[in-house]
Amino acid sequence: MIYREAGEFKSSYQADQAILTIRQDRWFIWGLMAFAFLVIPAISSEYWLTTIMLPFLILGLAALGLNILTGYAGQLSLGTGGFMATGAFAAYKLATAFPELNIVIVILASGLITSGVGILFGVPSLRIKGFYLAVATLASQFFLIWMFNKFGWFTNYSASGVISAPPMSVFNEILVTGPHATPVAKYLFVLTLVVLLTLVAKNLVRSNIGREWMAVRDMDIAAEIIGIPMLSTKLKAFAVSSFYCGVAGALWAFLHTGSVEPLAFDVNRSFQVLFMVIIGGLGSIMGAFLGAGFIVLLPILLTNAPHWFGLNIAVDTISHIEFMVFGILIIFFLIVEPHGLARLWQITKEKLRLWPFPY
Amino acid sequence: MFQRNIGDVILEVQGISLSFGAMRVLNNISFDIRQGEIRSIIGPNGAGKSSMLNVINGVYHPQEGTIIFQGERRAEMKVHEAAAQGIARTFQNIALFKGMSTLDNIMTGRNQMMKSNLLQQAIYWGKAQKEELKHRKVVEEIIDFLEIQAIRKTPVGRLPYGMQKRVELGRALAAEPEILLLDEPMAGMNVEEKEDMSRFVLDINDEFGTTIVLIEHDMGVVMDLSDRVVVLDYGVQLADGSPDEVRNNQAVIDAYLGVAH
Numbered sequence: 001m002i003y004r005e006a007g008e009f010k011s012s013y014q015a016d017q018a019i020l021t022i023r024q025d026r027w028f029i030w031g032l033m034a035f036a037f038l039v040i041p042a043i044s045s046e047y048w049l050t051t052i053m054l055p056f057l058i059l060g061l062a063a064l065g066l067n068i069l070t071g072y073a074g075q076l077s078l079g080t081g082g083f084m085a086t087g088a089f090a091a092y093k094l095a096t097a098f099p100e101l102n103i104v105i106v107i108l109a110s111g112l113i114t115s116g117v118g119i120l121f122g123v124p125s126l127r128i129k130g131f132y133l134a135v136a137t138l139a140s141q142f143f144l145i146w147m148f149n150k151f152g153w154f155t156n157y158s159a160s161g162v163i164s165a166p167p168m169s170v171f172n173e174i175l176v177t178g179p180h181a182t183p184v185a186k187y188l189f190v191l192t193l194v195v196l197l198t199l200v201a202k203n204l205v206r207s208n209i210g211r212e213w214m215a216v217r218d219m220d221i222a223a224e225i226i227g228i229p230m231l232s233t234k235l236k237a238f239a240v241s242s243f244y245c246g247v248a249g250a251l252w253a254f255l256h257t258g259s260v261e262p263l264a265f266d267v268n269r270s271f272q273v274l275f276m277v278i279i280g281g282l283g284s285i286m287g288a289f290l291g292a293g294f295i296v297l298l299p300i301l302l303t304n305a306p307h308w309f310g311l312n313i314a315v316d317t318i319s320h321i322e323f324m325v326f327g328i329l330i331i332f333f334l335i336v337e338p339h340g341l342a343r344l345w346q347i348t349k350e351k352l353r354l355w356p357f358p359y
Numbered sequence: 360m361f362q363r364n365i366g367d368v369i370l371e372v373q374g375i376s377l378s379f380g381a382m383r384v385l386n387n388i389s390f391d392i393r394q395g396e397i398r399s400i401i402g403p404n405g406a407g408k409s410s411m412l413n414v415i416n417g418v419y420h421p422q423e424g425t426i427i428f429q430g431e432r433r434a435e436m437k438v439h440e441a442a443a444q445g446i447a448r449t450f451q452n453i454a455l456f457k458g459m460s461t462l463d464n465i466m467t468g469r470n471q472m473m474k475s476n477l478l479q480q481a482i483y484w485g486k487a488q489k490e491e492l493k494h495r496k497v498v499e500e501i502i503d504f505l506e507i508q509a510i511r512k513t514p515v516g517r518l519p520y521g522m523q524k525r526v527e528l529g530r531a532l533a534a535e536p537e538i539l540l541l542d543e544p545m546a547g548m549n550v551e552e553k554e555d556m557s558r559f560v561l562d563i564n565d566e567f568g569t570t571i572v573l574i575e576h577d578m579g580v581v582m583d584l585s586d587r588v589v590v591l592d593y594g595v596q597l598a599d600g601s602p603d604e605v606r607n608n609q610a611v612i613d614a615y616l617g618v619a620h
């Protein structure tokens with residue numbers, strides 16, 4: 001009975017509407033923040049920051065974007081990769097056309113441009129649902145990638161086809177992109193942005209728009225009868241979701257890989273992010289990050305685990321095992337626990353709340 | 360009995376006919392609804408009662424007839440416009456948002472009154488929060504009124520049937536409607552639950568002056584609660600009048616009340 005809300009009486013609805021209503025949860029989050037901002041940069045190797053933490057945070061952000069659309073508003077999308085690519089190319093065009101622009105502005109503006117594209121591809125959602133919408137978004141995925149490959153304008157007519165992100169800095173001096181940016185600077189930059197955008201997402205889903213999204217998801221005809229306008233509610237979901245995916249794409253290209261290439265955002269990326277959402281938990285903000293952490297870490301774990309036990313397994317065998325594990329997990333979560341890891345976490349907390357008494 | 364406070368006609372249904380393909384579901388139906396009354400629609404299964412509610416709140420578009428609402432002839436409208444006009448309803452087969460809590464479900468009922476924009480909601484502090492708190496207060500009053508404090512945070516999908524019916528009433532009530540359409544709010548309930556629900560219906564009508572259109576199969580309930588009753592039978596209007604008039608109407612006795620239900 002250590003973890004509980006008993007003894008914490010809320011004297012106002014404001015307190016009851018706070019993001020975290022249980023004291024231990026608040027401590028947990030503050031602890032996590034301190035750990036993420038102070039401890040991780042201090043103790044992590046370059047390898048950890050660049051190959052684990054950056055992809056985890058950036059893909060977590062993309063998963064959060066998809067979760068808003070699919071988990072909250074109920075609109076299945078396979079276009080995540082295309083939207084991430086839009087963000088990446090928008091950032092590249094902005095950064096090269098206006099070199100004096102601040103990187104934060106470039107990234108947020110890329111998100112907004114992606115929002116616009118997302119709204120455009122979201123229009124069919126008024127008419128089509130579920131599987132058919134998934135196919136339509138898949139078409140948009142292929143269209144966008146084709147477009148970025150086809151027209152030289154997007155790559156500033158680069159001959160090699162490989163374009164690298166120009167060096168850019170925050171606070172006038174700290175480089176966050178380009179070959180000379182330190183991993184710690186990149187990590188802290190991405191972390192800050194991800195934390196702020198996560199807070200924004202949390203605010204949205206606990207406000208009226210979040211309830212409207214969930215209402216449309218759970219029963220669209222009833223939502224309409226109580227006065228929720230279908231098209232604008234769905235388009236807002238596409239807009240916000242694409243904003244997150246666009247920002248994630250820009251961060252991926254500028255801060256993680258350092259180069260802008262359509263291949264990084266092909267349909268495999270769309271599925272990868274969708275699997276994060278399914279494993280992490282549909283309709284949960286924390287789930288997006290749990291799923292991202294899981295999918296980023298699992299291959300690394302599978303690659304290294306045999307060595308710890310002194311086993312020697314061929315690389316291709318490991319990648320086969322990886323596919324199998326993913327497949328099994330996705331089937332498991334789809335059938336047994338559609339709310340994913342986030343729900344398992346919640347059940348653990350509910351048990352903890354009652355512990356050690358079963359009732 | 361207390362003094363009934365019944366005003367002018369608020370909604371008038373004139374010569375409504377509705378067909379789905381070759382099937383005629385409503386045939387030249389005409390009746391009116393007065394401000395502040397409890398108006399029941401009864402009839403056997405498949406009589407067209409639910410369809411009539413769907414016509415009133417603009418989900419079904421009748422082929423013939425007109426609806427005069429608040430003195431004006433109503434044009435064909437979109438589904439989401441009924442709420443803005445002050446028409447709220449509950450459904451025969453509960454239509455709650457299953458993944459959301461009781462509180463959130465009832466809060467959605469107030470979506471028409473929420474004015475903060477996406478950006479304000481993203482930042483939350485300030486206008487969006489003030490709005491949330493203001494509406495939360497009203498919703499808490501509804502929760503107290505319906506005696507569902509204990510299930511405030513429970514996802515409605517996990518609630519028993521009777522409780523879901525109550526939450527759905529709460530969501531409709533949250534819109535502060537002019538007219539409340541209740542499609543079999545007591546179906547499948549035991550006697551106590553029916554008594555509770557009847558009390559809520561009477562209290563809503565009495566305290567807020569809400570006009571109520573009620574579809575119900577339990578004749579005892581209908582006769583007790585209603586000011587006036589319309590009787591439908593396979594799309595045809597058999598009778599319209601006070602509970603006593605309807606009860607003694609020969610056509611109604613033949614077609615409906617004579618049949619065991």
Ligand SMILES: Nc1ncnc2c1ncn2[C@@H]1O[C@H](COP(=O)(O)OP(=O)(O)OP(=O)(O)O)[C@@H](O)[C@H]1O
Pocket residue numbers: 379384402403404405406407408409410411451
């Ligand atoms: N959308 C629709 N499409 C086709 N037929 C419909 C539709 N809605 C209703 N009907 C038909 O109209 C008839 C009347 O249905 P309605 O639901 O209005 O009856 P009801 O009086 O509410 O019956 P119950 O007491 O069983 O609820 C039924 O035969 C039904 O099948």
Ligand SMILES: [Mg+2]
Pocket residue numbers: 408409410451542
């Ligand atoms: Mg019916």
